[in-house]
Structure formats: structure tokens, C-alpha cells
Amino acid sequence: MATGIWVLGNQLSQQQAAIQSCSHQENTPVIFIESLQHIQKRPYHKQKLVLIWSAMRHFAEELRQQGYAVTYEVSHDFITPLKAWVKANNISEIRIMEPPDRGFLDIIAELPCKVTVIANNHFLWQKTEFQEWAKGRKSLLMEYFYREGRQKFNILMEGKKPIGGEWNYDKENRQPPKGKLNPPPPKHFEADDITLEVIEVVNNLEIPTYGSLTSFNWGVNRTQALEVLEYFICTNLTEFGTYQDAMVTGEETMWHSLISPYLNIGLLHPLEVIQAAETAYQQEKIPLNSVEGFIRQILGWREYMHGLYHYVEASYFQENYFEHTHPLPEFFWTGETNMNCLHQTFKQIHNTGYAHHIQRLMILSNFSLIAGFSPQEVENWFHGAFIDGYDWVMQTNVIGMGLFADGGILASKPYASSANYINKMSDYCKNCAYNHKEKIGEKACPFNFFYWNFLHRHRNKLMKQGRMSFILKNLDKMSAEELESIQQQVDNWYH
Structure with missing residues (x-):
């Protein structure tokens, strides 16, 4: 009877806990699996799939060179090759380092051997x-x-x-x-x-x-x-x-x-x-x-x-404090929008799978928040589109930090802003079809009318956030007519 190691695609280290738990003996069975079923949960970025699968194959070869008995499977699912591997290698125990994402191990509940989950050592805090x-x-x-x-x-x-x-x-x-x-x-x-x-x-x-x-x-x-x-x-x-x-x-x-x-x-x-x-x-x-x-x-x-x-609770990903339900616009996938900041960011992500933290927070998440997009759709898009995206990364970052959909468990205020911030911190506004100074009219930047409409629409909830009081005083200076015009501008954008 043998102890085998299942190495997941986000655990590619010789120091990882499951490998370290087995004193290295010649021909210790190790398995890697590329599951096609697993990547059908959402449209993943091609760059991300190449990174993970290539890194897995490189690491498998590294272990093979060191004498491990490596099995590498490309399969529809995880369970079929795992069962075959257990039987072929007479495995009585599978050791796996705890995945960082919840629920992943549910897929192997029916395995015909002992499964030992070892604490993840790829983080500093347990x-x-x-x-x-x-x-x-x-x-x-x-x-x-x-x-x-x-x-x-x-x-x-x-x-x-x-x-x-x-x-x-x-x-x-x-x-x-x-x-x-x-x-x-x-x-x-x-x-x-x-x-x-x-x-x-x-x-x-x-x-x-x-x-x-x-x-x-x-x-x-x-x-x-x-x-x-x-x-x-x-x-x-x-x-x-x-x-x-x-x-x-x-x-x-x-x-x-x-x-x-x-x-x-x-x-x-x-x-x-x-x-x-x-x-x-x-x-x-x-x-x-x-x-x-x-x-x-x-x-x-x-x-x-x-x-x-x-x-947090396992249901955290369903949080929707502002009850936002608008679906993502098509430009999240095509990048085709006259808002230059969004266009530049989407084009970059489309080509590389990457954007830095302010592009993610103050352009993508900010616009999604003030425009009222479904937090679940936004988080799902982030997870698939970014080369570093996983459940544990994106749920708290997007649902909590970016969209304030958890009502303040994570952040002390919503990270919402008008075009002023983008104009200050970038050169995007210089070559945009819209005017970053205008709130109403044909040239008005959508970041502006969505921002003020967001503050107006959710005023009662925002008043509970102490850090929002100064901004809400600026809202009080707007006339009913101006707010009505902003609301009309928002309605026109959706339709």
C-alpha cells in the first residue's frame, strides 16, 4: 500500500505541505490533473489557462527528474483519473495540501481511500x-x-x-x-x-x-x-x-x-x-x-x-448591500466603449490578463459600483479575466473592497468616485470622447452622473458610513432639478 500526493495547479512548490509531509522516497506516486470540467464554470482568460497548465507541466517534469512517480492526466473531470490512479498504484492514502478556495475538496468525497488534508503553508497566517x-x-x-x-x-x-x-x-x-x-x-x-x-x-x-x-x-x-x-x-x-x-x-x-x-x-x-x-x-x-x-x-x-x-460566512459571495442587479455591459468582454479609461483597461486585460490594483479598484470596480452592476456578475468576471484570480482573492476584493456589497464588513466606506479622481491619477481623460468636468449633457462623463446618482439613490444607507458625511453635504447643494436631470442621464445610458 502506498501514500500518494495530489498536487493542485495552485500549489506548485517543492516546499508545499503535502510534498513535505512525505519523506521523499524513490517512486512516490504524485498526480497532476488538468480538468476540462473545472474550467467551464466561467470563461477563463486564455493567458491564465496557459500559465497554470504550463506551470503544472513544468513542475511535474521537475518532480519526475527527482525520482517521483508522476502521473499527469488531462481529463474531463478530477474524480475519474484519481480513482484510476489510486487503483493502479495501490494507494491507501492521498495527501493533499488544503486548497485556498472553499468547497474544492467536495469533488473527491467518493474516493475509495483515505484523504488527508494538510494545512496550507503558502500563506503566513493559518x-x-x-x-x-x-x-x-x-x-x-x-x-x-x-x-x-x-x-x-x-x-x-x-x-x-x-x-x-x-x-x-x-x-x-x-x-x-x-x-x-x-x-x-x-x-x-x-x-x-x-x-x-x-x-x-x-x-x-x-x-x-x-x-x-x-x-x-x-x-x-x-x-x-x-x-x-x-x-x-x-x-x-x-x-x-x-x-x-x-x-x-x-x-x-x-x-x-x-x-x-x-x-x-x-x-x-x-x-x-x-x-x-x-x-x-x-x-x-x-x-x-x-x-x-x-x-x-x-x-x-x-x-x-x-x-x-x-x-466570513460561506454565503459571503451572495452579498448585495445596495441591491444592484444590472447585468454587465458587453464592453466588459469587447472593450468597445467611448470611455477611454475603461477602454484602455479592458484592452490591456484582454491582451495580458493583468491590470494593476488602481485600475481594478478605481476604474473597473468603481464604475461597476456606481452604475449598479450585479456584484456576483462583476466578481465572476474578475475571477475569469484576471491571471491571478481565484475565489479567495476575488470574493473579498470585489464583493467587499470594490463594490461594498458586504455593507462594510471589509471597507470603512465605498470606494466610489467621480471622474475627478481618474483625471488626477491618469492621462486617460485627455483623449476621451467625454468631458471629465461635466455631469449632464451629451459630453458628460458617465462616471460623473452615475456617481451623483449613486449618492442620491443610496443616501440613507450611505449616511450610516461616517466617512461619507462630507461627500453627502455636497449632494445637499444640488437642486432637485439637477438631480432629476442626472437621473434622466442615467436612464438614457441604460436604454
Whole structure:
């Protein structure tokens, strides 16, 4: 009788818990499965499918070279090849590292052997540790969780105090893109034979997918993921903080790291990424605002999102605080819209599967919120369209942070804004068919009339959010006639 290991497509690390739990013996059975049924839940981006399947195949080959008895299956489902593998290898126990997404293991309930689920070690906080932190708190603000994480893992600390005297340098990290900026090009990789084979498979799928595959430039193994990390630390990190919120036409990645796809499938571990940035601060004198801002995205935001996802009720994804029900417009898939900010962002996602956090929050989510799109449709689109999207990432990020559909469990106020913010933080408005200053009329920017209509329509609920009081006072200055004209503008847009 043998113990076998099932490696999932987002657990591609030799240090992952299931592999580590078995003392490596020659011919230990390991199985990888590409399930076609699994990818039919939604139209996934072609770039995402290539990344995961190519990375899986590369990792399988890596384990095979080390003496593991690797089985690699392409199947309609998961259960059929698992049953055959169990029987062929006389397996009495399957070990699997706990998936980060809820409910995944329900599909293997009928397996004819013992299934041992081992705690996931691709995050710094275990689910139980987050629950212990959250228990009894009136507010689950990320900032307090982040500060505890800094102390817990001794990151950017001098004794019990933060280096530099401040926990958070956000005030230095929100600079608009003034003048001519020259961000470095992203690190690209040529597709090898394995990746080319996967590209051909994805291009010939007979199921709905999304996005373009005219080029594929992502890394697909740990060596390449480490190169992306090193490139970011050496080339991008210095300016990352200052311009992390800026958006510039034609500059798809700015100074962002592009490591989230690798973190989310196990090719990089969060602690090694955090420590690389901290070392750069200590040895290379990288500015503290950049290093702290980057570390906060991982030690703070990423860990917080994962912990919160497993802390809230399983029905969280159904939350709809504002009762928004409008379906997504066709331009979410085609990118064809006269709003230049949306057009530029959709075009970029269509080609690469990527957009940075402000494009996601203040353009896509912001517009979806104020226009009243169904939170479930928006979250489903985000999950399929983004190369780093999974349930644990997108449900809390989109339902909670982006759309405030949870009524304030995660965020202290809705991230809603008019075109003013986009004009300040980007150059998109300069080449747009609409005028970012106008609320009413043929040239009025939809961000403006949707924004004020959103505030007016949900005033009673928004009054309960303390941070909204100042903005609602501006709403009081509008006449009934102006609000009626804005409402008419909204109605015309839908029809």
C-alpha cells in the first residue's frame, strides 16, 4: 500500500505541505490533473489557462527528474483519473495540501481511500490564527492586522516600533503621473516547447474562453518567477511606491511587480518576497515608502484577504448591500466603449490578463459600483479575466473592497468616485470622447452622473458610513432639478 500526493495547479512548490509531509522516497506516486470540467464554470482568460497548465507541466517534469512517480492526466473531470490512479498504484492514502478556495475538496468525497488534508503553508497566517485575531473585534480593519503581522514576523521593525517611526507611508505613495514618466519594460520570457504545446491546446479548446493569446510572456517555473522578483527589486522597487496608484496610456505595468500570479500558484512564497524587499531597504537603501508600500500589499492585504475569506460566512459571495442587479455591459468582454479609461483597461486585460490594483479598484470596480452592476456578475468576471484570480482573492476584493456589497464588513466606506479622481491619477481623460468636468449633457462623463446618482439613490444607507458625511453635504447643494436631470442621464445610458 502506498501514500500518494495530489498536487493542485495552485500549489506548485517543492516546499508545499503535502510534498513535505512525505519523506521523499524513490517512486512516490504524485498526480497532476488538468480538468476540462473545472474550467467551464466561467470563461477563463486564455493567458491564465496557459500559465497554470504550463506551470503544472513544468513542475511535474521537475518532480519526475527527482525520482517521483508522476502521473499527469488531462481529463474531463478530477474524480475519474484519481480513482484510476489510486487503483493502479495501490494507494491507501492521498495527501493533499488544503486548497485556498472553499468547497474544492467536495469533488473527491467518493474516493475509495483515505484523504488527508494538510494545512496550507503558502500563506503566513493559518486560518485559525486569523480567526483568533478577529475574534471579539468590533472592526476588522486591515491596518491593525498588518501592524500585528509586522510584529509577528519582525518585518521593518526596530524592537517594538516600526522603522522610520510610521507604520504606513501611503501619503507618499499616491503621486499623480506628472510629466514624462519612463517605467521600465516588464520582464518577458520566450515560450518553450512545453508552453507552445499548451498554447496550441488552449487555442483549440471547444469551450468558451476570454482574451487574446497572440503573445504569451509570463514565466512558468520557479526559476523564471525568481527572475521576475529580482528584476522588480533591482529595477522597479525604488519608484514603485511613489507611482503605485498612477495610470498612463500605453504603460500597462508601470513599476508594479507582476508577481501575484506566481505567488498565487506557489512558484514564490510570500515570506521570501517580503524578505527580499526588506533586504533591499537595508542593503541598497531603497526608499522606505516604496518598500513599506510593497510589503503591505503582501503581508497586509494578501494575507488579510485570505484570512477574511475563510472567516466570513460561506454565503459571503451572495452579498448585495445596495441591491444592484444590472447585468454587465458587453464592453466588459469587447472593450468597445467611448470611455477611454475603461477602454484602455479592458484592452490591456484582454491582451495580458493583468491590470494593476488602481485600475481594478478605481476604474473597473468603481464604475461597476456606481452604475449598479450585479456584484456576483462583476466578481465572476474578475475571477475569469484576471491571471491571478481565484475565489479567495476575488470574493473579498470585489464583493467587499470594490463594490461594498458586504455593507462594510471589509471597507470603512465605498470606494466610489467621480471622474475627478481618474483625471488626477491618469492621462486617460485627455483623449476621451467625454468631458471629465461635466455631469449632464451629451459630453458628460458617465462616471460623473452615475456617481451623483449613486449618492442620491443610496443616501440613507450611505449616511450610516461616517466617512461619507462630507461627500453627502455636497449632494445637499444640488437642486432637485439637477438631480432629476442626472437621473434622466442615467436612464438614457441604460436604454
